[in-house]
Amino acid sequence: MGELKDADAVGETGNPVCGDISYIYIKVKEVDGVEIIDDISFQTFGCGAAIATSSMITELAKGMSLDDAMKIKREDVAEALSGLPPQKMHCSNLAADGLHNAIKIYREKREA
Numbered sequence: 001m002g003e004l005k006d007a008d009a010v011g012e013t014g015n016p017v018c019g020d021i022s023y024i025y026i027k028v029k030e031v032d033g034v035e036i037i038d039d040i041s042f043q044t045f046g047c048g049a050a051i052a053t054s055s056m057i058t059e060l061a062k063g064m065s066l067d068d069a070m071k072i073k074r075e076d077v078a079e080a081l082s083g084l085p086p087q088k089m090h091c092s093n094l095a096a097d098g099l100h101n102a103i104k105i106y107r108e109k110r111e112a
Contacts (some may be wrong), residue, residue: 001055004041009109011102013094020046020091022054024098028066028106035066042098049088053095056080066103072096 004025014021027039040062042054056077061069074092078084084092 001043002041003043004039007041009102009106011098011100011105013098013101015046015090015094018046018050018090020044020050020094022046022050022094022098024054024057024095024102026061026099026102026106037061037064037066037069040099042095044094046094047088047091049084049091050094052081053077053084053091054098057095057099061099066106070100070103072099 004027006027007025008028009026011024012021022042022044025041026037028035029038040058042058044051044054057072060072060076060080074089074096077092077095078089
């Protein structure tokens with residue numbers, strides 16, 4: 001938890017309805033030609049469910065290839081937490097979208 005100094009990319013997401021905002025920080029390294037999430041952290045300002053889903057996304061994604069991490073869906077996050085109440089499922093979108101945004105930003109930087 002917390003800002004990752006020297007992150008390669010930061011994905012920001014927010015939910016204007018509930019006011020939650022999340023930042024997902026990633027550090028990427030190449031291993032045998034594959035880009036891997038070497039380190040990941042988060043800062044989330046919101047309810048307990050938003051914080052829990054952000055924490056869980058870091059557990060799920062650390063050590064994954066960027067391609068595999070892009071496949072993580074909100075259902076994967078909710079399942080890893082043994083479920084979320086229906087009114088809190090949007091929090092799992094916040095976490096997954098933040099990770100996906102960070103990866104997209106990282107890739108855009110690499111292509112530039």
